[in-house]
Amino acid sequence: MQLQNKVAFVTGAGSGIGMGAAVIMAREGAKVAILSRTEKQLKEVSTKIEDAGGEALIITGDVSDAAQMEAAVQQIVDKWGRLDIVIANAGINGVWASIEEITPEDWDTTLGINLKGTFLTIKYATPHLKTQGGAVVVVSSVNGTRMFSNTGATAYSASKAGQLAMTKMLAPELAPFKVRINCICPGWIATEIGDNTDRRGIENIKWPVQYPAGTIPLTGKNPGTVDQTSDLILFLVSDASSHITGTEMWIDGGQSLVQG
Secondary structure (H helix, E strand, O other): OOOOOOOEEEHHHHHHHHHHHHOOOOOOOOOOEEEEOOOOHHHHHHHHHHHHOOOEEEEEEOOOHHHHHHHHHHHHHHHHHHHHHHHOOOOOOOEEEEEOOOHHHHHHHHEEEEEEEEHHHHHHHHHHHHOEEEEEEEEEOOOOOEEEOOOOOHHHHHHHHHHHHHHHHHHHHHHHEEEEEEEEEHHHHHHHHHHHHHOOOOHHOOOOOOOOOOOOOOEEOEEOOOOHHHHHHHHHHOOHHHHOOOOEEOOOOHHHHHHH
């Protein structure tokens, strides 16, 4: 198994990409700490991890809260004595609206969870990753990195662009400690993230473009899957990518190349 004796930490692990990453890493031998704000979801993911032959640690917490994130990382190290892999996945779409309608509170909520949450996750994990080396994967998006046609997603796109910049800044800083950090940028993936999207008057400001054949060159009108994204994450935390750091990888079937 590729991740035997490794300890992994996944934020936003209650569903979607986070859940998929947690399960595939458990299947490959890792012990996996899973964090979300919803304990019920985490219990379901924990069962999936155990069914895959793995061991899970459930942690409920808010990634935008420094004290909670510091405590979460300490809980992992107290239980298993090390930390090798971090998947900074927690995020929301938040409010999508015109710049005039987005409130400062809307902005702070989206940036707090998506960007500050990523910062806090990596900040408190870093001292433990440095001990033996490790891998970090930041889950960004096509939005803010290669695609800017989702009108109204200003806060979301800014947070995702910030995650990519953070990844590139940290890569050379962490490299001497054999800690690699990379960023994946999913396009349309079949997850539940749309449930936390608050769209306000988007059709009134969106430029009218149509894609009769669909927006994804590889699949037309069909989104990518969580399993495809999980496979990419597994590659980036395994020894198969041992000479890759500071790199963004788009997993969108070519969507951002035609819809950018």
